[in-house]
Amino acid sequence: MAATRPISRNAPSLTLQNTPLLSADCSDFPFAKPQTVALETSTPGFVPSRTLSSYFDALFAAHGPQHWWPGRTRFEIIVGAILTQNTSWTNVERAIHNLRDARMLSTQAVRRVRSTRLAQLLRPSGYFRQKTKTLKAFVNFLYSSYAGSLGRLFATPTAVLRHQLLALRGIGPETADSILLYAGKHPVFVVDAYTRRILQRHGQVHSKIAYDEIGKMFESSLPADHQLFNEFHALIVHVGKHFCRKTNPACSHCPLNPFLPVPLERGATGDFLRDESAVTSHRSPVTLP
Numbered sequence: 412m413a414a415t416r417p418i419s420r421n422a423p424s425l426t427l428q429n430t431p432l433l434s435a436d437c438s439d440f441p442f443a444k445p446q447t448v449a450l451e452t453s454t455p456g457f458v459p460s461r462t463l464s465s466y467f468d469a470l471f472a473a474h475g476p477q478h479w480w481p482g483r484t485r486f487e488i489i490v491g492a493i494l495t496q497n498t499s500w501t502n503v504e505r506a507i508h509n510l511r512d513a514r515m516l517s518t519q520a521v522r523r524v525r526s527t528r529l530a531q532l533l534r535p536s537g538y539f540r541q542k543t544k545t546l547k548a549f550v551n552f553l554y555s556s557y558a559g560s561l562g563r564l565f566a567t568p569t570a571v572l573r574h575q576l577l578a579l580r581g582i583g584p585e586t587a588d589s590i591l592l593y594a595g596k597h598p599v600f601v602v603d604a605y606t607r608r609i610l611q612r613h614g615q616v617h618s619k620i621a622y623d624e625i626g627k628m629f630e631s632s633l634p635a636d637h638q639l640f641n642e643f644h645a646l647i648v649h650v651g652k653h654f655c656r657k658t659n660p661a662c663s664h665c666p667l668n669p670f671l672p673v674p675l676e677r678g679a680t681g682d683f684l685r686d687e688s689a690v691t692s693h694r695s696p697v698t699l700p
C-alpha cells in the first residue's frame with residue numbers, strides 16, 4: 412500500500428518531536444500539557460473535521476503505515492473479519508491456518524464443505540458454531556446473489572451492499588464495514604471499541620452514542636478515501652492496544668496526548684481510570700448529557 416499522506420495540510424505539524432512527552436504513565440496525567448494544539452470546541456457526537464484529521468496526522472507521524480488488513484486474498488480478509496469477532500487475532504490466525512492446511516480458503520471449498528467439518532477447523536477462533544453458520548451464510552449469499560463473484564459483490568454500491576451484509580446471520584456493523592473497507596476498498600469507516608474509547612476519553616462523544624453515528628462523523632468529516640480509512644482505523648487499533656488500554660492508559664507517551672481536552676485536575680485521574688464514561692472528570696468544553 413502506498414504511504415498515506417498527511418491529510419490536514421494546514422493543521423499544526425504534530426510529531427513526537429514537538430510533542431511534550433512526560434516521564435510516567437497516567438500518574439502524571441494531571442500535568443499533561445495539550446496546549447500545542449488549540450482544541451476546537453465541539454458538541455459531543457460531532458467531532459470537527461480538523462480534529463479528526465489532526466488525530467490522523469499525529470498517529471501517522473508517530474507510527475507510520477500499518478499495512479492492514481493481514482490477509483492474502485479478499486476471501487481470506489472476509490474470513491478474518493468474520494472470525495475476529497469476540498476473540499484475539501492470534502486465535503483467528505490459528506483457525507485460518509487450519510483452513511489453509513485443509514485447502515478451505517476459497518469460496519467454493521467453504522460452500523461445499525460440511526458444516527461439522529468447517530466447525531472443527533474454525534474451533535480455535537471461539538464461538539466456532541456460530542461463526543461456521545455466519546461463514547456459510549456469507550458464501551451462500553455470494554452464490555445466490557452474485558454467482559459466487561467477489562468482483563460483482565464489491566461492484567455493488569456501498570449502501571446497498573452494506574444493507575445486504577447486515578441482513579446476514581452473524582454480521583454486525585463492524586464486521587460488515589471491515590469487509591467493505593478491507594476486502595472491497597469501499598470508503599466506510601470501521602468503528603471499534605478503541606475508537607469509541609478514545610473519543611469518549613477525549614470528551615468528544617458520550618457513552619451511549621450509536622455505532623453509525625460515530626461512523627458518520629468520520630465519513631462526513633474526512634475525504635472519502637478508502638486508503639485513509641484503512642490506515643486510520645489500523646492506527647486507532649494500534650493506539651488502543653499499546654496506549655489507550657481499558658485500565659491504566661499510557662497517556663503520557665501517547666501521540667494523542669496533545670488532544671486531551673485539558674489537564675485533569677489532581678485527584679481526578681482515579682475516576683478516569685475507574686470509569687471510562689467519566690469524561691465529565693475532564694474540565695472539558697463539552698457538555699455531556
Ligand code: SF4
Nearest residue numbers: 654655660662665668
Ligand atoms: S488516546 Fe492516548 S492520550 Fe488519549 S486517553 Fe487514550 S492513552 Fe490517553
